[in-house]
Amino acid sequence: MQTLLELTASNPASESRALAATIIGSALRNNYPALETSSSVEVVTKVLDRLEVEADTTVRQRLIFALASAIHGKNGRKEYLDHNGGSILRQLFASGDASTKARCGTFVEDSFANEDMNAYRSDDLNTKIQNELSAWAGLFQDSLSKNEVAAISSKEKIFSALATIRKNYPLCCPVKDNFRSWIAEAVDHRSRLIASGQNHDEMPDIEFLNQLSAVRHTLFGNPKAGRKAFDASHDEL
Known part of the structure; x- marks a missing residue:
């Protein structure tokens, strides 16, 4: 895992960086033993660091996939929040293409907005998650209302995330x-x-x-x- 993380940063070929990120995401997705053993590597933190500096759109999307897989570890969301993951992703959302915006929407819905993903959080984490959902809810509403995305499939994913926040956490999503x-x-x-x-x-x-x-x-x-x-x-x- 450490070698793959290094490849996402050091390899000069964008195709190789994207492949390394894809392997990370595939290896960790729904694989709880792997998530447990990889927690010491701080995958979430390192992927967020990569996202801050990565310029290639495809690599960014693969890194978001890796992040979505890694965040479901025991301390994944705490690590994400402690490392200002929301601010990093919202910057990508604001500047990214339709596909990147859609991936951010799916990430938020799957990792934070679905109630079953928040069953074991602490009170402190609960407050941070609510703040995170509030920030995304406002951004999603602005993006849709300003017609920033033309692709219907991307609009659907952004709206799905917004609707899930509104349904499960209405106080975090004033209209x-x-x-x-x-x-x-x-x-x-x-x-x-x-x-x-x-x-x-x-x-x-x-x-x-x-x-x-x-x-x-x-x-x-x-x-x-x-x-x-x-x-x-x-x-x-």
Whole structure:
């Protein structure tokens, strides 16, 4: 593991750095004995150090994969938080392409937003995780409402992470006015598409819009308004 970590930093070929990061992630993913024995190497800390200086997009994405695997060790999330992992990843999110943003979204959802991942945390870690989720929730809302990502698949992963935070930790995810306006406009756009009578093949974003419509009121708005919207959608059908 130590040799692989060194390769992610020292090898001049980006393909080799990416491969080393992929091997790290694959070796540790859902492999708890390996996570236990590798904890002394401080994989999380060293991967975060690599992410701060790595310029190649593909290598960055592979390092995020390695981080997502390593963080599930016994002290992985504490190590991540102590090393300002959130700040490092949010900088990558802000400057990265659509695929990098999507990987950050999946990382946050799988590593922090899912309730079962936080079953054994301490009170101190609980507070830090809540702060982490709050920071990501605001960033995800801004990214979606500003239409920073064009790729539908990437939007779906970012929105999935945001919806999971809102569902499991609503106090960490107050709904911003700009996001509320964005989701309302998106659902209105869906209604117009449906009214136009186009085939679904001609509406590449319809599934994503359906996802937004399904949770607009129940997660991000007024549940009573949601019942009215549900009745209206059935009138359309």
